[in-house]
Amino acid sequence: MKQIRLSLLGFGVVGQGFVELLRSKRELLQQKYDLDVLLVSVANGRHGFIYREEGLDPELLLRLAAQRKALTEYPDIRHWARPLDGLEATGGDVLAEATGTNLQDAEPGMSHIRAALSLGMHVISANKGPAALAGLELLELAREQGVQLRLESTVMAGTPVVSTVLEGLAGAQVQALRGILNGTTNYILSAMAAGREYREVLAEAQSQGYAEADPTADVEGYDAVAKTLILAALVFGETLKPSDVARQGITGVTQAQIAQAAAEGKRIKLVASLQRENEQGPLRASVGPMALPASDALAGVDGAMNAITFQTDTLPAVTVIGPGAGRLETGQGLLADLIAIARSQRVES
Incomplete structure (x- = not known):
């Protein structure tokens, strides 16, 4: 049975969801995929990095989180205050990067991913920041190190978009x-199409x-825009900056515009698009409301x-089509x- 020693940086909503799946899918992973996942380290911004050579129990980790207790209350662990120091000291086979998205400089996720790749670790990431700001650079670093950087969760969560276009197509x-890549705005526009007002629906979406x-x-x-930048890198092999994307939000969409679109048999959606007129032409990127x-x-x-x-x-x-968050x-x-x-490693061996 193939064993993977896994490090998880980021133990918020996404990180906890991933650990919950590792717990509930343990038997499936072993029986169907001949895979044993040993979670050896976990970190978050508040409590730092904890490591246990023999592995950490997902159930105990989730219990600590549910009780709002510090990761350091896990027994018999080694601890580093700074997650990057812990990662560099302990390594592993795969890093799962699930810290919060930062679209200014992509930190701390950018440093985590660069360090893991440089250590020869494969990386799986749900963090949009590094993929949006330096996707091609990080993919090249992965190639140089002979490891993989996989980014399925950065666009439409677990709905298989990245694997569909890179492998299925x-x-x-x-x-x-063209895509509807943000669930919040789609929720608001869908409710406005039913006659409700923007502010009312936004408050409901927040609640x-x-x-x-x-x-x-x-x-x-x-x-x-961040997801558009990721798709530009992964699908078209181009690095775009946020300023390269023509952007307009939905705050200016009025009920009159919604009604006019409906009268024409159309619906207004926030659409992200990437298009190249020809092989040599520039890649055009936009995010904005469109009457479809x-x-x-x-x-x-x-x-x-x-x-x-x-x-x-x-x-x-x-x-x-599928859920884009959760x-x-x-x-x-x-x-x-x-x-x-894990499958690719088995084929290689």
């Missing part, structure tokens, strides 16, 4: 893509956990759901990436 040339107390990243389109005809696959995607349509030279339109949903993306790494 292997051999096809993607010419354009239900779809939107943050400060919803700027979502409603002004910055979150969708009912025949468009994205028009019927409601609530907090996400969707993306790829246009290729061999398949005119491939649309993937603790278990995002954890699923990390789990799928972990299994993919």
Whole structure:
């Protein structure tokens, strides 16, 4: 049985969801994938980095989190106050990076990923910051070190978007893509299409956990821009800056515009798009409200759901629809990436 020694940096909502899956899927991983995952280290910003050579018990970790106790209360562990120091001292086979997204300089996730790759560790990440700001650089570093950097959870959580385009559409040339990549804005626009007012729906989204107390990243389109940058790197092999993406949020969308679109048989959605006019032409990127005809696959995607349509030279339109957020949903993306790494290692050996 293949054993993977796993380090997890980031033990918030996403990290805890991933550990919950490691616990509940343990038998499946062993029986179906011949894989034993040994979680040897976990870190968060408040309590630092804990390590146990024999492995950490997911159930005990989750209990500590549920009781709001410090990771350092786990018995018989080694501890580093700074997660990066702990990672560099202990290493492992795979790093799961699940710290919070920072679109200014992508820290601390950027340093975590660079350190792990330099140590010869594979990396799976749910952190959008490093992938958006330095995706191609990090992928090149992974190639130089002979390891993998997998980013399924950075776009549409665990819905298989990245693996679909890179593996399922292997051999096809993607010419354009359009997507609903932010669940908060889609939830708001769907409710507004039913006649409700923006402020009312935003407050509801915040109360239900779809939107943050400060919803700027979502409603002004910055979150969708980050995912657009990731897709530009992964799908088109280009590094774009946030300023390269024409951005408009949904705060200016009015009920009159919603009603006018409905009268024309259309629905307004916040759409992220990437398109190249020809092989030598520039890659054009945008995020903004669009009135889509009912025949468009994205028009019927409601609530907090996400969707993306790829246009290729061999398949005119491939649309993937699924949840784009959530603790278990995002954890699923990390789990799928972990299994993919284990499978590839078995083939190589």
